[in-house]
Amino acid sequence: MSKMSIVRLGEMVLRWCGECNLPVLDERECGICNSQTLEVKYTPPGDVKPAFPTELKRIRESVDRAFGSGLGVFLIPEDKIVVLNNSPSLDKMDEVIIDGLVIGSIVYDLRRGWRYQARLETARRLCKEASKGWIVVDDGAIEPILKGGSALNPGVIECADGIEVGDEVIVLTRRREALAVGSAKSSSEDMRMRKRGIAVRCRDKGLDGSEKILKPTRMSEKGLDIKLREVKDDKWIKMWSSAVEANVRSLEKRVSESSRFIGKVVCEHVSKGLDVAVSYSGGKDSLVTLNLLLEMKINPKVLFVDTGLEFRETVENVHRVVKESGLELVVESAEGEFEKSYPYFGPPGRDYRWCCKVCKLGPTTKMISKHFNKGVLSFIGQRRYESESRAMKGRVWRNPWVSGQIGASAIQSWNALHVWLYIFQHGLDFNLWYERGLERIGCWLCPASSIGEYEIVREYEKEKWEDWEKRLREYGDKKGFKENWIKYGLWRWKKVPKGVIEVSGEYRIRKEEVDERMRFYAQEGYSPCVLGISVEGAFSKSLNIERVENVLNVIGEVKIDKSTGSISVGDRREVEVYPEGAMVIRGKDENEIKGKLELVKNLIIRAHECVGCGVCAGRCNNKAIKIDSKFMIDKEKCVRCGKCIIGPCPVIDIGEEEFSL
Ligand code: SF4
Ligand code: SF4
Structure with a gap:
């Protein structure tokens, strides 16, 4: 490998060519004009991406609302390329990068919706133009503001009409130079009346004059075949075609490193008899992964799990892309599964x-066991920034929960902009929802999404979203949750983070939803018994003893006492369970008893509340689990390895340490 071709995994630097006014990844020279590029200062981790035309419209409208009509297009002209940097925030926030500078952010404010949050550079560019959201302060206020203070009402000598508390404001000197930006703490009326108090809490300040405003972005003569579906914009296409040109070297390095990795991993696993597949979700990362394999003339099977909560456009994209490639599509559908389980579990959450x-x-799990008897090497569009050694180590893994699936990540070291530039370069057919502003494409109601993303979904899928809110409302009404629980998306957590609680003013935390579910009450203290000590307890419901017998078989031979209908495990009846719900656990000391109690209790709850998802079945190498509305263990095949017990289950997760009976 030549020195030039080494890709430092995990190190992503966004640079900018001032001559072409284009983003350049990693390289110190622009791929078009060879001029030196400069590093862009933005908030890490820096998974930057193009601002699509629909997103640009949203940003410009927010600027118009904040600083006056027509200023959106003045600040963000149509002939300049814009890059967005997803930044940490309470909800959704993207830094807006233009001319190689972060000039502000587009933020979803939980109270006010989409808003533009200015940086000082915005104030510098709009100081002579803004018709809204500005104040002029007295010369005496300049020094305190530069030292970190706020603009106070008595120091305001002039201000725009209509400023309200919470509005974005640019703070100007008498000479109309940009001094600071911040958030209004008083209205225009109060500022004019010189009431005591803060006018604007300043965020970003300085009196250094404007950074360099660059000339328009270089536009490629002939645009690439960039498949915009939502808004066709020729200028945008030509600018991003130039961006591809400027980044050809960086892309070549990523592609060559990924291709070497793919070749090596495929060779290793095909020789072991494994099939090769790409898990295609309809998202950008798996799209690139799929194309990398196709470019290498590898014809993988394409795996698509339809969660039943996919966007219609995602399913269409999957079928289009796979048809175009001529590959075999393997689909497993979970259509109806969410509906089936929702009455039992309620709204899903980030922590649930x-x-x-x-x-x-x-x-x-079902797909792999149905179609890949000998196992499958499945390339997954997963990326992460890590050190080179760790990134290499973690790029191939055995799925601990799906027996027979080996996962591999070909584009682990790419960032979102590499991915997009590759998609544009190859004219790949990407999911329309990215253009609308979604960061990731998954289930439309995914609890990991931000409210900003839900707003985007609502904009295009009004009926669907209103139906979902209706269901949330019905659920919330039963539990006594107020409207804020829906408005601020509090349903996305069982334990709502503090910051969200503060904004929503809703202090009620979604309590454990166990009302209709099975509970277990253990007796306090221990009783002496032949084995040492014992503990007694009872379930809130009577038990289906056949199911208990079936599941407890994985921890030992189960004996049935016909006279009482009870069952027991262990030569000395260490575990005893009765049909009416009573349970006795015996052991030599407290530690042993506690462990057994927890495990047996959880197994019994699983046995009764199983929703038949099949996740545990995938962990059984002996095919000893059948799913027929609930899981059922084939005692002839079970070797009591415990693999089905340990690991995820939507009813109750059981950890390795618990399986020690
Ligand atoms: S016991 Fe198995 S099949 Fe039943 S819900 Fe849990 S993981 Fe799914
Ligand atoms: S994984 Fe299979 S063999 Fe192992 S305990 Fe569970 S059912 Fe039995």
Whole structure:
């Protein structure tokens, strides 16, 4: 490998060519004009991406609302390329990068919707133009503001009409130079009345004059075949075609490193008899992964798990892309699974992801066991920034929850902009929802999404979203949750983060939804018994003893006492369970008893509340689990390895340490 071709995995630097006014990844020279590029200062981790025309419209409208009509297109002209940097925030926030500078952010504000949050550079560019959202302060206020203070009402000598508390404001000197930007703490009326108090809490300040405003972006003579579906924009296509040209070297390096990796991994696993596949989700990362394999003349099978909560456009994209490639599509559908489990689990949450297990992991398990008897090497569009050694180590893994699936990540070191430039370069057919502003394409109600993303979904899928809100409302009404629970998306957590609680003013935390579910009450203290000590307890419901007998078989031979209808495990009846719900656990000491109690209790709850997702079945190498509305263990085939017990289950997860009986 030549020195030039070394790709430093994990190191992503966004640079900018001032001559062409284009983003350049990694390279110190622009791929078009060879001029030196400069590093862009933005908030890490820096998974930057193009601003699509629909997103640009949203940003310009937000600028218009904040600073006056027509200023959106003045600040973000149509002949300049714009890059967005997804940044950490309470909800959705993207830094807006233009001319190689972060000039502000487009933010989804939980109270006010989409808004533009200015940086000082915005104030510098709009100081002579803004008709809204500006104040002029007295010379005496300049020094305190530069030292970190706020603009106070008595120091305001002039201000725009209509400023309200919370509005974005640019702070100007008498000479109309940009001094600061911040958020209004008083209205225009209060500022004019010179009431005591803060006018604007300043965020970004300085009196250094404007950074360099660059000339328009170089436009490629002939645009690439960039497949915009939502808004066709020739200028945009020509600018991004130039961006591809400027980044050809960086792309070549990524592609060559990924191709070497693919070749090596495929060779290793095909020789072991494994099939090769790409897990295609309809998202950009798996699209690139699929194309990398096709470019290498490898014809993988394409795996698609339809969670039943996909966007219509995602399913269409999958079928189009696969048809175009001529590859074999293997689909497993979880259509209806979410509906089936929802009455039992309620809304899914970030800390309560039963949906992933039921709608994704379960069908994946079924798909692999149905179609890949000998196992499958499945390339997954997964990326992450890490050190070179760690990135290399973690690029091939055995799926711990799906027996027979080896996962491999070919584009682990790419960032989102590499991915997009590759898609544009190859004219790949990407999912329309990216153009609308979604960062990731997954289930339309995914609890990991931001409210900003839900707003985008609502904009295009009004009926669907209103139906979902209706269901949330019905659920919330039963539990006594107020409207804020829906408005601020509090349903996305069981335990809502503090910052979200503060904004929403909703202090009620979604309590454990176990009302209709099975509970277990253990007796306090221990009783002496022949084995040492014992503990007694009872379930809130009577038990289906056949199911208990079936599941407890994985921890030992189960004996049935016909006289009482009870069952027991262990030579000395260490575990005893009665049909009416009573349970006795015996052991030599407290530690042993606690462990057994937890495990047996959880197994019994699983046995009764199983929703038949099949996730545990995928962990059994002996094909000893059948799913027939609930899981059922074939005692003849079971070797009591415990693999089905340990690991995810939407009803209850059981950890390795618990399986110690
Ligand atoms: S016990 Fe198995 S089949 Fe039943 S819900 Fe849990 S993981 Fe799914
Ligand atoms: S994984 Fe299969 S063999 Fe192992 S305990 Fe579970 S059912 Fe039995």
